[in-house]
Amino acid sequence: MSNIPKNLKYTESHEWIKMESVEATVGITDHAQHELTDIVFVELPQIGKKVKAGEVAAVLESVKVAADIYSPVSGEVIQINTVLSEKPGLINEDPYGKGWIFKIKPSTADGKLMDATQYACVVGS
Amino acid sequence: MRYIPHSPETVSEMLQTIGVSHFEELLSSIPTEIRVKDRATGADSWEEKGLSEIDLSRKYKLLAEENTPTSKIDSYLGGGAYEHFIPSVVKHLGSKPEFLTSYTQYQPESNQGMLQALFEYQSMMCRLTGMDVSNASHYDGGTSLMEAALMAVRRKPGKLLFSTYLNPMWKRILKTYFSETPEILCEVTAPDGVLTEDTLKNVDGNISALIVQNPNYLGITEDLEALAAYVHSKDGMLIAAVNPIALGFLEAPGKLGADIVVGEGQPLGNALSYGGPYFGFMCVKKDWMRKMPGRLVGQTVDRNGRRGFVLTLQTREQHIRREKAISNICTNKAICALRAAIYLAYLGESGLKRVAEECFEKAHELQERLCQIEGLRLSFDKPFFNEFTLRLPKEKHAPDILTQLRRLNILGGIAQEADYLHLSSDITIAVTETKNQEQLDRFVLAWKQVII
Numbered sequence: 001m002s003n004i005p006k007n008l009k010y011t012e013s014h015e016w017i018k019m020e021s022v023e024a025t026v027g028i029t030d031h032a033q034h035e036l037t038d039i040v041f042v043e044l045p046q047i048g049k050k051v052k053a054g055e056v057a058a059v060l061e062s063v064k065v066a067a068d069i070y071s072p073v074s075g076e077v078i079q080i081n082t083v084l085s086e087k088p089g090l091i092n093e094d095p096y097g098k099g100w101i102f103k104i105k106p107s108t109a110d111g112k113l114m115d116a117t118q119y120a121c122v123v124g125s
Numbered sequence: 126m127r128y129i130p131h132s133p134e135t136v137s138e139m140l141q142t143i144g145v146s147h148f149e150e151l152l153s154s155i156p157t158e159i160r161v162k163d164r165a166t167g168a169d170s171w172e173e174k175g176l177s178e179i180d181l182s183r184k185y186k187l188l189a190e191e192n193t194p195t196s197k198i199d200s201y202l203g204g205g206a207y208e209h210f211i212p213s214v215v216k217h218l219g220s221k222p223e224f225l226t227s228y229t230q231y232q233p234e235s236n237q238g239m240l241q242a243l244f245e246y247q248s249m250m251c252r253l254t255g256m257d258v259s260n261a262s263h264y265d266g267g268t269s270l271m272e273a274a275l276m277a278v279r280r281k282p283g284k285l286l287f288s289t290y291l292n293p294m295w296k297r298i299l300k301t302y303f304s305e306t307p308e309i310l311c312e313v314t315a316p317d318g319v320l321t322e323d324t325l326k327n328v329d330g331n332i333s334a335l336i337v338q339n340p341n342y343l344g345i346t347e348d349l350e351a352l353a354a355y356v357h358s359k360d361g362m363l364i365a366a367v368n369p370i371a372l373g374f375l376e377a378p379g380k381l382g383a384d385i386v387v388g389e390g391q392p393l394g395n396a397l398s399y400g401g402p403y404f405g406f407m408c409v410k411k412d413w414m415r416k417m418p419g420r421l422v423g424q425t426v427d428r429n430g431r432r433g434f435v436l437t438l439q440t441r442e443q444h445i446r447r448e449k450a451i452s453n454i455c456t457n458k459a460i461c462a463l464r465a466a467i468y469l470a471y472l473g474e475s476g477l478k479r480v481a482e483e484c485f486e487k488a489h490e491l492q493e494r495l496c497q498i499e500g501l502r503l504s505f506d507k508p509f510f511n512e513f514t515l516r517l518p519k520e521k522h523a524p525d526i527l528t529q530l531r532r533l534n535i536l537g538g539i540a541q542e543a544d545y546l547h548l549s550s551d552i553t554i555a556v557t558e559t560k561n562q563e564q565l566d567r568f569v570l571a572w573k574q575v576i577i
Contacts, residue, residue, distance in 0.1 A: 041440075061415075061440040065440065066440035066446045066449070
């Protein structure tokens, strides 16, 4: 059973997004970190990078695979979690907390996000 | 052991399945005159039984005798491939079946011996170049250079600067790879034979990297440190393409500011061998580790705490990252790199230094003696390592002189006119530690005869 907090929105590609007033925080779900296994490297986006919803914003490397992280919404990257460069394992330890990946300033409201219940169906838990 | 797994029954069943009555029908599109003929009957034969071992040896011996190995002619050819002495330990250890049969590592971790050898190769290449990380090798020097150029362009799109005296074959490889964006390739003139800030600063726009071959194609050493400082001030990378033997003598490029060091590895324990197989090397600073293409061997411990070797950082590679892999040329030249590792380990630091010093000293002795001959001088009076470019008197045609030397059983060097119109009477001569005094004397004498 993976942990799926109720207060977050989710994508089919297993990112979570936490919407706040003008910014949103993005990370990967507990299910995703479990599937990826030990994450050893994070390629963070550059601050100021403009991404569209569904575009690659970051890359994670685990001991067995490299996985693209897609931005759940369109907007501009305004902050990145630089601690991950030194401690990529934080994504495994605390995917919804210290393991956040980047913050984005959304440019439009995107409608394709799921709530916790819908995401739970996707991952079958 | 049968090498052809299909019995006549299987073959006829296969033919039946695809609706063909005879195997020959499948060959109908191949002109008959180029098909293999049965030696006894002269009939078309796809089932030729092959030659006996005696006949085969004879056939290949005759073919091999058409070669001109450097054991039969006194060669002063360089230009990227060099005749160095290869201690017999290189051939004997490098030919051990345990290494030869583990050449392709589809199950890499089962070949601990090969991985250890490649790990040691990487460690020695890092020490030699003054860099942090070496991969397990590339196809050849040109591939390494091209991959380094691609790394630079991925980091920062912009121009790739290189001297007109970059190895012309490497220039052609760059032109092939960047044929869709030829505007980024920027060949810089070198009026004095070397790259200088004066000519580089004429290039405007974004600079992705400066490629410096050291020594360059004419044999002249470039000022890597100054060039690195210049290109860094333009936020570009410095790619150094070096002769590894020269590093026994010259400062490691990693200590002079190079971001990527590449080169042709052949001089390290690999025979000239008619142009291949050779191998390329690539070493980078740690920051570039994950952006570097190619296989990489790492040292680790198993669950019992014993030392072991693994392929590491494989997420860069195409079997994991598919179309997003850093390169789709993932093959390394394990056997050639292995020979380099044995060669370097056998020579050690002091041995390599001695080889490099001998190359340097003999080349300089020869250059001084040749330049005492009337009409001969250096094309550019600049420092060089083991290769120098001579300018003949105007009325002499370089290829004619080389033909005359050839008649004296000497391959006298490379005529530069094929690649450089303005160097129509220039010949580049390479000297290695393999030359003895008698050969050098004979070479000088031969030049005196042909230059008159």
